[in-house]
Amino acid sequence: MTDFEQTRRLFHMPEGVIYLDGNSLGPLPLAAEGRVSAMMTEQWGAMLIRGWNDANWMAMPRRIGDRVGRLIGAPEGSVVMGDTLSIKVYQALASALDIAAERDPKRRVILSDNGNFPSDLYMAEGLIQTLDRGYELKVVDPEAVEAAIDETVAVTLLTEVDYRTGRLHDMAALTAMAHAAGALCVWDLAHSAGAIPVDLLGADADFAVGCTYKYLNGGPGAPAFIYVSPRHADRARPALSGWLGHERPFAFDLHYRPGDGVDRMRVGTPPILALAALDAALDAWEGVEMADVRKKSIALCDLFIAEVEQRCPDLVLGSPRDGTQRGSQVSFLHPEGYAIMQALIARGVIGDFRAPNAIRFGFTPLYIGEREVIAAVDILSDIMTNRLWDQPQFKKKALVT
């Protein structure tokens, strides 16, 4: 049994804040500041360049990749950290398209849906333009993905949990369907890793990517991860072929030769400060069972939905009602969603707004419990009942929403 009272104590939570936005940026793990400080003074400061060997900096992307891998059903040695999620989408999609083209050069469709995070679609558009081989990005409704999987599809590019609604794709089923139709699958786990149990190997996913600043609490702009199925690891072409993905980076050869397995997905020099913070953040997952996280997450989301629907009748549920069909977040819709969220934040309840009309709340069992859910709804219902959102200062758009 996971001890959530213990995990809660591992995070800093500011006084007066009810934080329901760990799905956007996880809170500061108490261990992270000390870990980064120690890295800076005892390693960078004292070892200088020798840190690459003496502090094993060069091994961090693989070592931490394995730590993330344990949370997403990836076998040891199949995940590596680095870059940002968008960059990793590019590499995964380029590799998958290459393998798909070898099998059947006629397929030209990259299938995605309009619940995918826009950056994934943008990176696909950029890759398609760079490739200039007639690929088409076909974007359908999430519910239409299944029907759209046919013999024209080279690769599916899907985010398991919809960032707006929390709606969950069935990774195992869609992957099996895509494979049966002769396509490869790239899965984006941005809202899955640390939120729900993921079984990449069991689902036979071809590639997966994700970020670590949401449920994994790695800090703003924390490094991304990429998973390559062991079936493809020695065939994948990384497209972004940087020196640290080379078979022998320090031979300084003039020609690229891909490294073993997932190592080839490394590109440039790894971000050691950020990896140190992430490493500390991942300590919170030691002894945590994803099944326990899932159970508590569904209970918290169900409680929130029930309370809001009872006490805030103007808000319309924008997420699946069935907890098994949802990630670890809940959205409600309202035309004045932006102002409502600003009013909530002014009262210390932090969620976020996703255009055009969704207020979004993340439930993160490691540090959020029923007490916070009830307290948040108390404030939300006050704001809705008394139209407290209807003030000019709550309608001024910030740079980042």
Place this chain on the structure above:
Amino acid sequence: MTDFEQTRRLFHMPEGVIYLDGNSLGPLPLAAEGRVSAMMTEQWGAMLIRGWNDANWMAMPRRIGDRVGRLIGAPEGSVVMGDTLSIKVYQALASALDIAAERDPKRRVILSDNGNFPSDLYMAEGLIQTLDRGYELKVVDPEAVEAAIDETVAVTLLTEVDYRTGRLHDMAALTAMAHAAGALCVWDLAHSAGAIPVDLLGADADFAVGCTYKYLNGGPGAPAFIYVSPRHADRARPALSGWLGHERPFAFDLHYRPGDGVDRMRVGTPPILALAALDAALDAWEGVEMADVRKKSIALCDLFIAEVEQRCPDLVLGSPRDGTQRGSQVSFLHPEGYAIMQALIARGVIGDFRAPNAIRFGFTPLYIGEREVIAAVDILSDIMTNRLWDQPQFKKKALVT
């Protein structure tokens, strides 16, 4: 006049170390640890997701880009931080090839030299394969670049300072020749930024990229930068088209539209911890004149060369003798270079080794002076005279050399 006694006090230097590897990884700026700690506790910890607005995290890549820009002759708003140098090479080269193809679709040569850092060549190889339009990476000797600039060249991809030898390309002259021949220029400033005066605007460079963990002391894996000439900024196609390069990232549109100017070169979520460290590191450059840095750098390198040649006759100079033809580093060649460098490191003189036979020393005026140069040669000459390198423990190769 730059006060180098004052800048020296801004860095942590471990007792007993003579650090001549700031061209590989700059030392810890004393301000960095506090700045990163404050960012973690006062911003990430206290503000949580609100830091993106309230602490202006979202503006950091541009704000810090301008700070770097002042050191490389880039006008305000023409430099943005993010990703790694390899990623930025890919974006710059892809953009330059696009513009070149618009002008003259027949040109198929990307011209580089074998003194370029291998990762630049690898990224070019990866891009060429992805483009699959018959581009050829032509790699000549550094001395042969000039003669190879002809009407077949679409883009030159050159590193201004050779990472092995410190040999300096004449950026202004080569850029002018390339432009006269109808080609565009991408300049890699990895060993230039903070090492020598650079005048990107004056040289009319098209694109430039660089890293910040060498002479700019941003820490291991610190973010890279990219410069786009104002002439191209609103035409360049970033290839890696991520959401933060979108015209309106938070509109969550389904289609990519490039942002204004250099903003389109942003890709994913910026690495805020690393940017905070870099920001603190750049404080050391306030009040520093690059002309003073250059003058002291040449003097230190000249002194080192003179002392080594006098006292270590077995070592062969691997760098240009003329200081104006050199960056801020000096290499000496010896078949046992690896063991010699290990013996030096064991005695506290830290430089590095570059295969096959170069021992490389960086001279960084902000925190290194004549005293260190003489002390380093004292130890080097002891090692050479008494063959102290000829011991098994100095011949065992480390992971990172």
